[in-house]
Amino acid sequence: MRRDGSAAGEWVVFQAADAFRLFTGIDPDPDAERMFAHLAEVSVSDPEEGMRKSIATVSLSGPLTGKLPAAADAGFDGVEIFEADLLSSPPAPEEIRARAADLGLNIDLFQPFRDFEAVPSDILGRNLRRAEHKFAVMERLGADLLLVCSSVSPDTIADDGLAAEQLRLLAGRAAEHGIRVAYEALAWGRHVDDYRHAWRIVELADHPALGVCLDSFHILSRGSDPAGIEEIPAEKIFFLQLADAPYLSMDVLQWSRHYRCFPGQGAFDVAGLVGHVLRAGYRGPLSLEVFNDIFRQADAGRTARDAMRSLIALEESVSTRLGPEAAGLVPPPAPVVPTGFAFAELATPDTGRLSGLLTALGFARTGGHPTKPVELWEQDQARILLNTGDPDSPTGPALSAIGLETPDPAGSVKRAESLLAPVLPRRRGPREAPLDAIAAPDGTALFFCRTARPDHPSWTDDFTEVPSDPVPSAGITHIDHVALTQPWHYFDEASLFYRSVLGLRPDESLELADPYGLLRSRAVAGPDGAVRVALNVAYVGARPGAPQIPWQHVALGSRDIVATARRLRAAGDLLLPIPVNYYDDLEARHDLGAERHRTLRELGLLYDRDDHGEFLHLYTRTTGHVFFEIVQRVGDYRGYGAVNAPVRLAAQHTGSD
Amino acid sequence: MRRDGSAAGEWVVFQAADAFRLFTGIDPDPDAERMFAHLAEVSVSDPEEGMRKSIATVSLSGPLTGKLPAAADAGFDGVEIFEADLLSSPPAPEEIRARAADLGLNIDLFQPFRDFEAVPSDILGRNLRRAEHKFAVMERLGADLLLVCSSVSPDTIADDGLAAEQLRLLAGRAAEHGIRVAYEALAWGRHVDDYRHAWRIVELADHPALGVCLDSFHILSRGSDPAGIEEIPAEKIFFLQLADAPYLSMDVLQWSRHYRCFPGQGAFDVAGLVGHVLRAGYRGPLSLEVFNDIFRQADAGRTARDAMRSLIALEESVSTRLGPEAAGLVPPPAPVVPTGFAFAELATPDTGRLSGLLTALGFARTGGHPTKPVELWEQDQARILLNTGDPDSPTGPALSAIGLETPDPAGSVKRAESLLAPVLPRRRGPREAPLDAIAAPDGTALFFCRTARPDHPSWTDDFTEVPSDPVPSAGITHIDHVALTQPWHYFDEASLFYRSVLGLRPDESLELADPYGLLRSRAVAGPDGAVRVALNVAYVGARPGAPQIPWQHVALGSRDIVATARRLRAAGDLLLPIPVNYYDDLEARHDLGAERHRTLRELGLLYDRDDHGEFLHLYTRTTGHVFFEIVQRVGDYRGYGAVNAPVRLAAQHTGSD
Structure with missing residues (x-):
């Protein structure tokens, strides 16, 4: 693809086949990969200022030293450092701190610290020892906010008073290092699995260095009503993590660890939740924390831009919802829908x-x-x-x-x-x-x-x-x-x-x-x-x-697909042959009258219908990497004939098998 | 890989790297793929006779015309023809029949016929019309058993009497074509989702051409007790479909459609279920029906051999369980476990x-x-x-x-x-x-x-x-x-x-x-x-x-990994460097005493422990496609240091990033 400045004033020609082979994942082509990376670079411009935007390093692929520039290039203001990324990274915390600073990234959060609260005293001692080690790392890293997840350990006791007491103790130790603690209810926490419960414990603990972290996945995956967020004082919402997800009827831990996605890519009303958080008065960063099997493998720079796009679109949705209340939000220019x-x-x-x-x-x-x-x-x-x-x-x-x-x-x-x-x-x-x-x-x-x-x-x-x-x-x-x-x-x-x-x-x-x-x-x-x-x-x-x-x-689109089909048949062997067995089944499924069935069969037309109308279609044979479909929509049929796709796909393989 | 007859009496040399590149899926190599196909061919021999064995065509990848020889080559006696495979196949039913016969395969079942029973009379008419079309196809195909799944349609009524009456009608029509009907409870059937319920309806219908089809997935995924199978008369168990699956906490339809696997590859007690079916007197085929996203993509011949291996191993398990009752089962020679x-x-x-x-x-x-x-x-x-x-x-x-x-x-x-x-x-x-x-x-x-x-x-x-x-x-x-x-x-x-x-x-x-x-x-x-x-x-x-x-x-295995490590360090830069951040975290997690921590850090040793003992390990740098690990198991530690794998993997990427 020639995309340099010299192309201005000329028709730019694209090597679609390279992109095709590359992006199907079937025929790897490192040059094309580089080409796409370059193509994407062109696009990165500074979005106008709005909410501060952050991303957890776990959301991006590769080593920590590659994640930081990817986040910075996409325009993020900060990152959450996921501890496992630091552990497996050769640079010491001081060096990571310096690299982030050079890139203009703030380290907004260090996470996660697990299985701390509501334990017997001997375990508490071990847990505090563990925390002191982490405070030391955070000081070297220049991070001043620690995420503490609600415990999943069998050692933890269902005792809010004890949880509050121990979290107050932790917050006190943290404060000595200039660190604050954000307590988050995991959706699968042993005793604390709801954000309102986490807030009750934080309220009970009543320590200035202790607040809550809200995570849209943990809240929305459980079907909790996010409206309750507005009852939490703004200064006690220390952090907001955002993730979307498709609705999946599955174990919530597996769902969370493998299928999270960026806001707008799933089924959750993330914008609605953010609206409640902003109404509560929160003005901290919108931070993406996404565990996703595919993002783990994807190009970090590309994922970071996708992530930023999702936050810009989210800011727009929230702005639309909140209307005049949306102070501080800067939505992008309105979409111009193609016609x-x-x-x-x-x-x-x-x-x-x-x-x-x-x-x-x-x-x-x-x-x-x-x-x-x-x-x-x-x-x-x-x-x-x-x-x-x-x-x-x-x-x-x-x-x-x-x-x-x-x-x-x-x-x-x-x-x-x-x-x-x-x-x-x-x-x-x-x-x-x-x-x-x-x-x-x-x-x-x-x-x-x-x-x-x-x-x-x-x-x-x-x-x-x-x-x-x-x-x-x-x-x-x-x-x-x-x-x-x-x-x-x-x-x-x-x-x-x-x-x-x-x-x-x-x-x-x-x-x-x-x-x-x-x-x-x-x-x-x-x-x-x-x-x-x-x-x-x-x-x-x-x-x-x-x-x-x-x-x-x-x-x-044809206004008379039967005529189009006859003309194509007359012009030679241009159409994809459809197996006769398809027509035997079509007759079993739909009674369209003998003549219509005969026409469909004779011309190799495929048929579908929905509540709104009918769909007739056929396909040409493939030329290179492309083929044509001819369709006729009768009434207000809204689909694409997906029911016939397996037959079409099999026919396209036939001969190449 | 030279593997021709001339290699007898010689050291045969393997191109492991080719296999490596091929099978990682990273670097496709058609030659190596062919090599493996050849290699696998060597193995296919006639297993001794035992239970008849069948496989549903949906379990194998590719076109129907490729699935049949794959099943035959692996030694299957029959197939279930999955209707969608027939519809998208250019050969007519008569030709599929002839090809199966040439390959020595019986067509044991035609499936599935959906959403038939317990409907209002106008819909019944349509459903019977649909069935007549399928009977015609089955006659051309030479298939005499039709699988009818319990209805998932909103049209079906919770009325066992009506279901029985309509199934009796269907069986009567089928019998006129020399066809029998096997009724199966889908785990997500609208009203009938349990095999005992399906059997009650079949019993009520009381028609010689109507029986049940039992499917291990539908029974075991719901946690139903398979012991009740023994109460069904042998002559009323028309067919037995087998699939295993990993335990997944997810929607049962999605679980069934994407994650089934062959017996012994999942978590279900398929052998126990088969034992009950044999005790009931069933002597029909053991037939695999597996919907699996990966098998859909895999080489059909290889999947068919994997499938046959699973049935042979299953036959052995069932034989062991049943003991003297295991008439007709032919287990393979006993395993010789390496020492x-x-x-x-x-x-x-x-x-x-x-x-x-x-x-x-x-x-x-x-x-x-x-x-x-x-x-x-x-x-x-x-x-x-x-x-x-x-x-x-x-x-x-x-x-x-x-x-x-x-x-x-x-x-x-x-x-x-x-x-x-x-x-x-x-x-x-x-x-x-x-x-x-x-x-x-x-x-x-x-x-x-x-x-x-x-x-x-x-x-x-x-x-x-x-x-x-x-x-x-x-x-x-x-x-x-x-x-x-x-x-x-x-x-x-x-x-x-x-x-x-x-x-x-x-x-x-x-x-x-x-x-x-x-x-x-x-x-x-x-x-x-x-x-x-x-x-x-x-x-x-x-x-x-x-x-x-x-x-x-x-x-x-080393008896003194500290000594081994010192010697390796003295010999030069042979070991994989472990990030210092790992040791900071190790100190936070385990209090092993300052000196031990110093030794681990100095020598680049990794550490783990479980309830049975401790594990110390380290890695050499990679040479070509291989590296060495040195391990010392202290006590009865049973694992492989998986907790340290992310750090090791990241270290192996470092330098190549």
Whole structure:
């Protein structure tokens, strides 16, 4: 991908196939990894000031010495030092302190200190000895706040008075070192598992160096009402840790240790909780503490930016909820939701393989770029660009860019920048009309367009009309949706990206059975369905050498899919064959009448329906890394034919097995 | 790996590094994958007849046309056709029938038919229509047993009489096609979620073509007592589906769909349940129905062999439990449990890098092979072989083989063969003493040895004594354990392999935090701890380009680790540096006295203790793909110092970050 400054004024060409291979996790390519890291760097700008933002080092992958610059680069103000990260780190605490200071990071918390309170006196002695060792480390580290989790030890006694007495003692010792203690109720604490209970003990202990730490996971996973937070005096809320999580019916400890995610990536109302904490008067940092198996493996810099994006979006949500009470919050510029697809751009070594297919699909080549090897193909409102100008072209066509219609391209970019989306160098057409783009998490370029509107220069003006024989329409009217591969370590990042940057709404996450494994799929869509993007990802890491599947596709809306299908059939062997067994089952499931069943079977059409309407669709064979889907929505069908995905996926493997 | 017939009478050399790279999932290598497939083929022999054995196609990866030969090759007698596999398969039912017949596979069951019973009459009509379509497919397929799962539909009514009436109707229709119906209680059925309830309905329906299907997952996941199975008449138990699972506190549907495993790989007492079913008089097939995210991705042939191994081991367990009642069961030959390590063999391009280290560790080069480039190094009962004879040697030393002491080498091989372990071509020494070996799941060769015993030729007789200067002992007495990388798609296979083939006992599975992700680790050990093998695996698929870790190591037992450590320190910079922060924390956790803490810190020793004793250990730096650990067990400490693994793993990354 050429993305240096020299590209301004030119069409930038993307090597989508590299990104494809990289981010599927199937074919590792260190160069592409570096490329993406660079691409992401472009985006990091200082967000405007708002709440102070912090992140626990356990949320990021790699050694402590790499986590600190990752957090700083993403714009965090501080970190929580997770003790295990320090223990396994060669630099001494003094050196970590110096590195953090050099990076402009405050050490907001040292954590966790476990199994302290409400124990018999002999154990108390050992625990205090342990604490003194930690105070010494904290002094060297320059950390003045210690997190104490409610005990899970069999030694602890259900005695709030004793817990308060011992925590008061601990706070007193801490205060001698200039350290304060934040007591937190673990959701699986032996006797103290609720934040209100922790607060009662802290209140009872009544020591100025003792307060509570609130953690959204521990509170919301238990279904506790966070409104009670407002009853805690602001000066007694020493710290606020934030994590989201999907709703999972499972052991809460395992849920917490493996499946936490950043706010907005799960199902919890984290914004609601933060609202209560701010109403209580808390003005300390918003700090992310996320234990997640996948983040542990992911690139730390990328995770840190994802984390910061989640906090910026969270600040916006809280600000909206609180309204005038939201003093101190600085929300980003409002989202500009795209209203349709302007184009889909395919990078391809040559146009030969695609021009026949596009012609069969009823597209006409209507424009050519005067200086760049880019062709414009059109049919009604559906526009495809073929770009043969990529010097490192992939082995076959791949989806490299999408044009999104937006009422305010400049506003779209401003929104994207404020949410750390990687902004790409501008394309400028002959009329010097700026065309702004950002990079999606899978490397696809998203262009903000305003096509053929009097109030804005149009990207189509870059193209010169091409004389060609008229092609009869095949009934295709628009791009219905695009389906994009997501790097599987970054699936949650992707849905947050589309939700926060573009203001699209994520659907439920689905599992689709491919013959070689389960896939996850999640669609994001605009409020009126005019923009729909299906995000797909392999469910877990693929086996080395396992069969690959073509992930990217462009779904074209047809007003008469039967006519489109007949025309495609007449043009040759272009369509993906569907097994006859599918139709036997379809007849068992739906009684559509003999003639309709015969048509579906004859044309290889797939069928689905929901409470709102019907869905007919078919697929072309794959060319390179991309294929086309033709869809017709009847009534207000809202899905994507997921029920048929296993059959489609199996058909795509057939022949390559 | 040269493994053709010509290798008989020769030392066979393994490319352990290839296997290493392949099976870590980090560095895919199609050649190595093929190699392993070949290696596994060697093992597949006809097990002696016992219970008929079947497997559901959903348990295996890939297209249906690949699942059938995989099942046949592993020795299965039949399959359950999972409907989704048929729907997405291009061959028509008749062709699948013919292929199964050609492979000697019976189609034992067609499944699942859902949401049938206890519905209002209009829905009943639709459901019967649906059933007639399926009967037609089954006739074409040559399947005469249909699985009907208890309904989960909101349409179903809690009315056993109605359920029985409608199932009787269904069975009547089925019987007209020569088909029988097996009704199964899903653990999450809307009204029927217990096998006893399903049986009451079947009893009430009282139709000869209607019986129950019992599924160990649905019964044991709910904690139901399987003893009640004995009250069901044998002729009414139409089918038995088997799956194991780890105990997980989670939604039972998700648990069932993603985490089932083969019997012996989970926590359920599947053998106990089968005992009840056999006591009830059931003589149908034992059929595996396993939904597992990882199996969906794994190589089908390999999974099928793993599956068959689990059934053979299950048959043995059931036979042991039932004693004289176990008519019709044919257990494999009894296990011969290894009693110690004979040697560890390292494949290495040259001996230079290792001979200095071995000398520093107190090993002396005592023997050389007269015709092959293999050296024997010894210290007390610890023996290391260095093999430089691999023409495609890896980039650095790697553990390629382990010698296990066994009281009966021939018996060990017989056991291994009967459990489908890949048997490797024999090594024969100059005295023509046979030396048998099998391949472990990660490709490591396991040799069955009887070292220096009068009743058996010794492998050591192959070596000629080498004159060398005496090396003073460093206190090392034996090999304490070896740690082996497992291919991460095959971790459950590995623990079943060691348990069933060698009779070792698996410990609990642990999670270890590496800076770049969580690892799973599970040790298997003989009853007296004389043989211990730690099986390690990356928890989920690694990110492309993520840092690698050296997985394989040989842990040497020392009688005086302080002396061993001093000697190693004196010999140069051979040991893995441990961060000082570790020792600060160790002092906080354990009060071992100032002098002992000073010694640990000075020598870079790691410390752990449990209820039975203490554990001191240290690590050498990594050479190629292998490193050594030195351990001293004080008292009866039973672990492996897992608490220190994160520090060790981080230290191994340091410098490579």
